[in-house]
Amino acid sequence: MANKDVRGQVAEFMRGRNGVDELCLAVLEIAVLLVVINFFANNIVLSILALALVAYGVFRIVSTNVNQRRRESMAFAEKLGPVRPWISNPAAAFKDARTYKHATCPNCHQKVRVPRGKGHIRVSCPRCEQKFDLKS
Secondary structure, three states: OHHHHHHHHHHHHHOOOOOOOHHHHHHHHHHHHHHHHHHHHOOHHHHHHHHHHHHHHHHHHHOOOHHHHHHHHHHHHHHHHHHHHHHHOHHHHHHHOOOEEEEEOOOOOOEEEEEOOOOEEEEEOOOOOOEEEEEO
16 A cells, blocks of 8 residues: 555656656666776776766756756757667667668657668658658
């Protein structure tokens, strides 16, 4: 009973907040990597940097300015470009790299997988039904 009450309180607290997004995950992964490196290096600068990154990640999670956090996350994803699938799911990216190309719908940002080697094709997004052209 108490467990459900805590879940409800956390859900109520997080209502209207940003939550975890791709940029937040990347920041927290870098912080964990720095902590592991610092375990061997024992450097105060790495400790402070890892702590600052964790604080920034928590700030992003609890931020109520959802639109600004979404713009920041989209800019981050745009900068990653074609490397993005390799970071988010390396096993799937390696498996599908030769036979499929991954594209993103310009309207709803749904990931779409299309076959390679078909030239210019018109793709219909499965989520929002938007049609867009791309080179496979």
